[in-house]
Amino acid sequence: MAKAEGGLYERRKQRRQNNARTSLSWLAASALAVVAATIAAEILLTPITASLFGRVTCAGLLLNLAAIPLMTVVQAASLATLGAWHVDADLARACGYVVHAAARGLVDSARLVDYAPWLTREIAPPSS
Numbered sequence: 001m002a003k004a005e006g007g008l009y010e011r012r013k014q015r016r017q018n019n020a021r022t023s024l025s026w027l028a029a030s031a032l033a034v035v036a037a038t039i040a041a042e043i044l045l046t047p048i049t050a051s052l053f054g055r056v057t058c059a060g061l062l063l064n065l066a067a068i069p070l071m072t073v074v075q076a077a078s079l080a081t082l083g084a085w086h087v088d089a090d091l092a093r094a095c096g097y098v099v100h101a102a103a104r105g106l107v108d109s110a111r112l113v114d115y116a117p118w119l120t121r122e123i124a125p126p127s128s
Contacts (some may be wrong), residue, residue, distance in 0.1 A: 055121065058120070077095050077099040
């Protein structure tokens, strides 16, 4: 009986390890998908950005890696704030602070170009 229980324990332990590996590989695949989509969007939008703003930047790739999770927090915490308002004012205030902090992160992340000006280049707009 003890041997059977030991085998069951080992199978459960192995299953937990496999689940952890699957979760990590899913997270890595998701991060890679976000990076690939951001690169594709940057390539596609470069001529439009150049013609409208006379500027090409590589900062967008880095900034999107921060902006996507921050915007997710802003949206989710905004909904939580609306729901919490009906329950408890202090809870709504705490949720509102999370929204404020994430929105502040979004706005402040745009200052990357101030600290790393080599990530952007002014160019002449393409001829029409």
